[in-house]
Amino acid sequence: MTENHTPIRTTAKDEWAVGIAAFAGCVMVMIAIFQVITGIAALVNQDAIYPMTEHRILIADPATWGWVHLALGILIGLAGFGVFAGVGPARAIGVVLAAIGALANFLDLAERPLWSIALIALYVTVIWALTVFTRPYR
Template sequence: MAQQTTPQSPRPAPGRSYDSKSAWAAGGTMFAAVLLLVDGILGVIKGIAGIAKDDVYARQGAYVFKFDVAAWGWIHLLLGIVLIVVGAGLLKGSLWARTTGVVLAAFSVIINFMWLPYTPIWAIVSIAIAVFVIWALCNDGTRAGTRPA
């Protein structure tokens, strides 16, 4: 007599999952890559504005992290260029870009917190972008070294 088997649900392909949480995180990783590119471009624009016209941003009187606006411009320009490179690496699925992205996003939060009195809204937007990037890159459910599903 033939043995009855119960049907089983299909198994996901290796490296993939049917879990909606990991799908959200994988989509978040791609979104984080685009956000890093956008934040990098915004950083380059902030940097160029600070370097080219030293009077674009308001000067602060007694601020603890008071630098010359041109110095802040160079900081934002260099950070922006590196964020663009890391964002492009994330779009290609590079593991080095994921780890570097988390570190640079954390550094971006610190820099933009220090930049807060100069342009509060722009700094808060950059901080929010960086916090989402950190969350998305740390919560991706795929295996290390593979592209998001």
């Protein structure tokens, strides 16, 4: 018995969306590396990362922030690899984690302004890239 299957046609818009998703996955893995390095640095040498100043705005102690950045980096890296693999829920998880990461770096803005602004910009780019095209992977 033979069955006739209709071939799936891809358009330029579909190929563009896959390219944007791959870009988002790449940026997510890059952010993950940055976050893991930040987390480890905060755990190893807390005074160098978060120096004690009179007007310190840090919400939690440096060790807690180190663990937050480390966990966030690992989760974003896993979601980034999920986006590379084409796992549908990885895009939604990536958007949520990118929003949490942007918020965490916003809270860290007073301690390291340039680094936080750079990471927030990368997080916004990831959110845009993961939400610009909403059709599921094939």
